[in-house]
Amino acid sequence: MAKAKQKKQKGFFTYIKWFWILFGSGLFLIILVFLLASWGAFGEMPTFERLENPQTNLATEFISSDGQTLGKLYLDDNRTPVSYKKLPENLVNALVATEDARYYSHSGIDARGTIRAFAYLGSKGGASTISQQLARQLFVGIRAKDWTKYTQKIKEWVIAIRLERNYTKEEIIAMYLNIYDFGYAADGIRSAARIYFGKEPAELKIEESAVLVGMLKNSSLYNPLRREELVLNRRNTVLGQMAKYGYITEMEKDSLQKLKMDINFNPESHREGLATYFRMYMQRWLNKWVKENPKPDGEKYNIYLDGLKIYTTIDSRMQKNAEDAVQAHMKNLQAEFFHQNTLKRNPTAPFLDLTKGAIDTIMRRAMKQSDRWRSMAKEGKTEKEIKDSFHKKTEMTVFDWNSDSYEKDTIMTPMDSIRYYKTFLRTAMMSMEPQTGHVKAWVGGVDYKHFQYDNVNQGARQAGSTFKPFVYAAAIDQLRYSPCDSLPDNQYCIEPLKHGNPEAWCPKNSNGKYSGEDLTLKNALANSVNTVTAQLIDKVGPRSVVAIARNMGLTREIPEVPSIALGTPDFNVFEMVGAYGTFANQGVYVKPVTVTRIEDKNGTVLYEYVPETKDVLSKDVAYAMVNLMEGVTQYGSGGRLRHSFAKEQTVYKEIITGYPYELTNPIAGKTGTTQNQSDGWFMGMVPNLVTGVWVGGDNRSVHFSSLTYGQGASMALPIWGLYMKKNYENEELGISKDAFEEPENMSINVDCTKALKKLKEELDTEDDLEDVGF
Incomplete structure (x- = not known):
């Protein structure tokens, strides 16, 4: 028995030993x-x-002056990290x-x-x-x-x-x-919250957080845009888990599970969202900046991967107002253009006053400048193969004002699509704070996805009468003219060879008539009287005008000839807004700026803007110019900003979106219309905001046939009026309604009532007063 017991104990210890051997081995x-x-x-x-x-690709983020994300730059990863606290x-x-x-x-x-x-x-x-x-x-x-x-x-x-x-x-x-990749370029929780719900992560509600957490299982499968019911069930599962572990009560769970999913899809791509044209301008600006500002180790910053934060001057609220104003007016204006340019009314539509040969030349040039031509040429296709492809019908998506998405699917030849896009009027708008140069809004066209040419900065068109204030400024600065001084509205010729002009120059007024009356400078500018402008440039000389324009930031070529007085040189909206800012900023030019600061992903400041300024005009001259241009909106071509339409103007009332504007505060400005109504301009100013608008066709041969619709007051001014009306509705923006500040000891007379009183003593009847332009 003792032996059996020993044997049993030995067997037990053997098991124990092997257990520990196996356990230890395991x-x-x-x-x-x-x-x-x-x-x-x-x-x-x-x-x-x-x-x-850990290395992750981080998108470059553009941040507005009011702290909103305007958009991002990225290749594959649209990722902007947020801290746990957020x-x-x-x-x-x-x-x-x-x-x-x-x-x-x-x-x-x-x-x-x-x-x-x-x-x-x-x-x-x-x-x-x-x-x-x-x-x-x-x-x-x-x-x-x-x-x-x-x-x-x-x-x-x-x-x-x-x-x-x-x-x-x-x-x-x-x-x-x-x-985590949530799909649709929603890389990371911040992008996901913005893309699926249009808000920052900190603003997510419980049920919205549950949707995003549910997607973590498989974002492709649990896609709220494609599988709504599946995602809804998954969201409710997440809410059930939260109740199970005590994060919410059963009552809260039941209530939340009954809610519908409120998906507010806001895709973030380079071609969509707010300030698309501005963001593409910034992409070009950044590419130049990274070349000139390498990292400490000599490497270049990658604007798509390094998570740079670009603090811009754009105000997202003003940008939205600007884009809304452009869309509202341009949709109506385009409808009228289509109405006037049917093939029945205009066999060469959308072109006017061109022969078939001239139109063919434009179309061939557009064909060779197209992406299709460039890509096929890269593939080694012959010129004949490329040309033939432009005449074969194909499926495509094109821009359409009448669609909710501004797009429609159609079938046409690429050549027909080029002609189709030529029919659309283009626009540009920029708004700037004159005291700082901060650009507050930037709209380079009607739709970036389909019209990628940025007319704010890339384009340049004849300025028309918006150039005249530079002529008046030279006259007031050098000859000490006053807005109340007068010149006759008679045909005026500048002799051959004078001021470098090869032949005599005798400009006509836009209506082809001469009143024969003496007009004050204020009245003459308000009504864009060409004969008075011609007299002024003859007195000061083109060279003086060019010098002032250059000092005010107009860098493009300006020939020193008298005809520049009527705005024959080409400028872009960016330069023109900067130049007009000099008038509003008491004679000091401040170069327009779009970026105030750049930080890396760790918050280290890489760049801070230093203002570029130049004293150009005295305060007296600048204020006199502002006073002159106030006349434009008081009783000149910009008067519709304040008054109701006259009976004879109701013919085009329907295209003036948002009218009547009935703005009562001081406004200085200038309209501009070029030959054949090819370009319409309006430059408008209040004390702390200068805004320029241009409207025209892709080619100068695409235009309205008459001044009724083709003048700056009809094409461009309504955008300004609607934009400012929207701005004034938001008092937080702080857009001034005050009068422009008059300098102390003003040396130039701007009170024309004094001149009127003196003149009244010299004249016999009140009728004579009208003859002098008061």
């Missing part, structure tokens, strides 16, 4: 596997440095409840969940913790399907543990939400 094997994984036996592992600074509590709770309920109690691996996953072969859920999922996103990549999925899982475990050692729980959550 433990050793696990440790060995982890060591092998950490040594890179199962594939490259991240270094300590990479763990400390994540709403309900989002974090939803994440933990759904993805890793024991997140705060483990160190990267959930042992309980792992054992359950092994025991039930994953049928009751996996065991990937948030840390493991982050490890996969950052360093492991797409989940493998062959035997390597096991070594991949081991790598995830090792990296997860390392992440837990290097980062706090809060940092890991932020990193995970910042790196």
Whole structure:
């Protein structure tokens, strides 16, 4: 019996021994596997440095002066990280409840969940913790399907543990939400919140956070735009998990689950969103800046990957007002243009006054400048093959004002599409604070997706009568003229060879008539009387006018000939707004600026703007010019900003969107119309905002046939009026309604009532007063 007992004890100890041998061997094997994984036996592992600074592609962000994101620049990853502090509590709770309920109690691996996953072969859920999922996103990549999925899982475990050692729980959550791809270029939680709900992450409601957390399972499958019912059910599952773990009550869960998904889709692409033309201008500006400002190690900043923050001068509210004003007016104006340019009314539509040969030349030039021509030429296609392709019908999406999306699908030849796009009027608008040069709004066209040429900065067209104030400024500055001085409205000729003119120059007024009356300078500018402008440039000489224009920021070529007085040189809206800002800023030119500061992803300041200014005019001359241009809106071509339409003007009232504007505050401005109504301009100023608008065709031969619709007061001024009307509705913008500041000891007489009184004493009847232009 004793022997049996001994044998039994021996057998027991043998079992114990083997148990510990097997246990130790298993433990050793696990440790060995982890060591092998950490040594890179199962594939490259991240270094300590990479763990400390995981590399993710970060989009460059454009930030408005009022703190809103205007848009981003990126290649593949539209990612802008946010800190844990900026994540709403309900989002974090939803994440933990759904993805890793024991997140705060483990160190990267959930042992309980792992054992359950092994025991039930994953049928009751996996065991990937948030840390493991982050490890996969950052360093492991797409989940493998062959035997390597096991070594991949081991790598995830090792990296997860390392992440837990290097980062706090809060940092890991932020990193995970910042790196996840939610689809539709929604890389990271900030992009996802903006794209799917049109708001910042901190503004997300519980049910909205639940939608985004639900997408973490598989953003392609749980896509709220394509599988609404599936995503709704997944959202309700997340809400159920939040109730299960006590983050919300059962009553809250039931209430939230009954809500519909309120998806507010706002795609973020280079061709969509707010300030598209401005953002593309900034892309060109940044490309130049990074070449001239390398990193400390000599490398260039990557504007698509390095997460730069560009603090711009644009005010998102004013930008929205500007875009709304452009769309509202241009849609109506375009409808009238289409009405006048049917093939029945105009066989050469949309071109006017051109022969077939001239039109063919324009079309061939446009064909060779097209993207289709360039891409086919790159492919090695012959010129004949390329030309033939332009006459084959194909499916395409084109711009259409009458569609809700401003697009329609159609079938036409590429050549017909070129002609179709020629029919659309183009526009440009820029608004600037004259005291600082800060550009507040920038609209380069009617729709960037279909019209990518930026008419604010890239385009240049004849300025027409908007150039006349530079002639008047030279006369007031050099000859000390007053707005109240007068000149006769008679035919006026500048002799041949005078001022470098090869032949006599005898400009006519726009109506072809001469009143024979003496007109004050204020009246003459208000009504764009060409004969008076010709007299002024004859007195001061073209060279003086060119010098003043150059000092006010007009850098394009200006020939020193008298005809420039009527605005024959080409300028763009960017330059013209900067120049007019000199008048509003008491004679000091401030170069327009669009960027105030650039920071890297860590907040280090890389660039700060230094204003570029120049004293051009005395305060007296600048104020006299403002006073002159106030006459334009008081009783001149800009008067419709204040008054109701006269009966004879109601013929085109329907195109003047937002009319009557009935603006009662002081406004200085100037309209401009070029030959054949090819260009319509309006430059408008209040004390702290200068805005320029241009409207015209892609070619000068695309225009209205008469001044009724083709003048600056009809084409461009309404955009300014609607924009300012919208600005004044928002008092937070602080747009001035005050009078322009008059300098102390003003040396130039701007009170024409004094001149009127003196003149009245010299004249016999009141009728004579009308003859002198008062």
